[in-house]
Amino acid sequence: MVQTNVLNVPGKVICLKNIYSDNTYQIGLFNFSENPVTITSSELKDGTYLDLISNQKIIIKNNKIKVNMPLYLKEINDSISC
Numbered sequence: 001m002v003q004t005n006v007l008n009v010p011g012k013v014i015c016l017k018n019i020y021s022d023n024t025y026q027i028g029l030f031n032f033s034e035n036p037v038t039i040t041s042s043e044l045k046d047g048t049y050l051d052l053i054s055n056q057k058i059i060i061k062n063n064k065i066k067v068n069m070p071l072y073l074k075e076i077n078d079s080i081s082c
Helices: none
Strands: 004-005 013-019 027-033 037-040 047-051 055-062 064-067 072-078
Touching: 013 037, 027 064, 055 064, 055 072
Parallel strands: none
Antiparallel strands: 004 013, 013 027, 027 072, 037 064, 047 055, 047 072
């Protein structure tokens, strides 16, 4: 890992972006509120991701994602229709 960036998002949410030397990245999203939260950030690139915690595919669309549990996302190369 080369660096970790803390993404600036409002609310009871922490968003971290780990960047690696091969220019890949992983994003950690942590919601500390009692309710689901929609996170919007230009750092959340549209695409399909694998949640490394649940092993589920997650889609980010329009730089937004709804979070109600911790997610640790790694981009995968699936095509999606937006």
